[in-house]
Amino acid sequence: MQSTPPIAAADRAALRPRTMVPSWALKVTMAVSGLTWLAFVLVHLVGNLKVYAGASAFNAYAAWLREVLVPLAPHGGVLWALRVVLAVLLVAHVWAAAILTARARSARGPHRARLHSWRSFVASTMPVTGLVILGFIVLHLLDLTLGVQPVAPSAFRAEGSGAFFAHENLVASLSRPWSAAVYILTMLLLAGHVLHGTTVAVQDLGGMGRTLRAGATWVGAILAVAILLGNAGIPIAVLLGVVT
Numbered sequence: 049m050q051s052t053p054p055i056a057a058a059d060r061a062a063l064r065p066r067t068m069v070p071s072w073a074l075k076v077t078m079a080v081s082g083l084t085w086l087a088f089v090l091v092h093l094v095g096n097l098k099v100y101a102g103a104s105a106f107n108a109y110a111a112w113l114r115e116v117l118v119p120l121a122p123h124g125g126v127l128w129a130l131r132v133v134l135a136v137l138l139v140a141h142v143w144a145a146a147i148l149t150a151r152a153r154s155a156r157g158p159h160r161a162r163l164h165s166w167r168s169f170v171a172s173t174m175p176v177t178g179l180v181i182l183g184f185i186v187l188h189l190l191d192l193t194l195g196v197q198p199v200a201p202s203a204f205r206a207e208g209s210g211a212f213f214a215h216e217n218l219v220a221s222l223s224r225p226w227s228a229a230v231y232i233l234t235m236l237l238l239a240g241h242v243l244h245g246t247t248v249a250v251q252d253l254g255g256m257g258r259t260l261r262a263g264a265t266w267v268g269a270i271l272a273v274a275i276l277l278g279n280a281g282i283p284i285a286v287l288l289g290v291v292t
């Protein structure tokens with residue numbers, strides 16, 4: 049009687065039935081979650097620019113965020129709903145990106161894409177810039193929302209009895225050169241991520257026409273520049289003493 053040869057562990061893993069989420073569904077997940085986060089970042093940018101209006105205007109804006117739709121919704125209710133939606137979308141975006149990246153790697157084998165231009169460089173570094181932005185979001189929450197030291201400045205003040213210190217906390221954080229550098233560098237990477245991500249998202253949502261793709265690239269470029277200049281300008285303004 050012939051004995052069956054043992055199956056290698058890697059072959060066993062390949063033979064195991066897997067529930068495969070189709071790549072188109074993962075791409076749509078990435079496009080929808082990415083574009084929703086982009087909308088949040090743009091609204092957040094408009095809010096951030098209030099820092100130039102002074103401490104009381106900025107802190108009043110932080111207080112208003114907690115009062116949206118009160119008394120229809122409880123105090124902080126809309127903010128919490130937004131936090132939950134953003135967290136779910138972020139997990140979905142990272143999950144879909146991880147699977148699509150692994151699939152692209154195994155389809156490509158040992159071959160590496162040649163980088164002909166800065167655009168192909170931006171495209172090929174999307175997973176890396178994505179991970180840096182993810183790390184930034186964690187640091188940013190510890191810094192300005194939760195006030196966890198040593199990420200947050202030692203002068204961090206939590207909200208209390210209806211008083212808000214969002215402006216003071218922001219200035220205290222960005223007065224530290226290393227913190228300002230982290231914010232500025234991340235905005236540079238975020239601009240690249242948005243620039244390429246917008247074009248890919250429109251394409252993955254079915255925008256195949258040349259004009260539509262060119263339009264998406266232009267819109268992506270304008271939004272990327274707005275995010276870079278608008279957001280990175282804030283740590284620079286703090287370091288220069290324009291915002292105090």
Ligand code: HEM
Pocket residue numbers: 089092096110111113127131181185188189192193214218231238279280282283
């Ligand atoms: C220079 C750039 C930025 C500045 C100055 C800034 C400033 C702030 C401030 C002051 C808060 C606290 C608001 C409050 O407690 O009322 C905040 C919260 C937050 N920021 Fe930013 N931000 C910047 C960039 C970003 C970017 C690029 C993202 C996303 C990719 C982001 C995501 C968030 C999130 C998720 C929160 C938490 C909102 C909450 O749960 O209360 N921020 N930011």
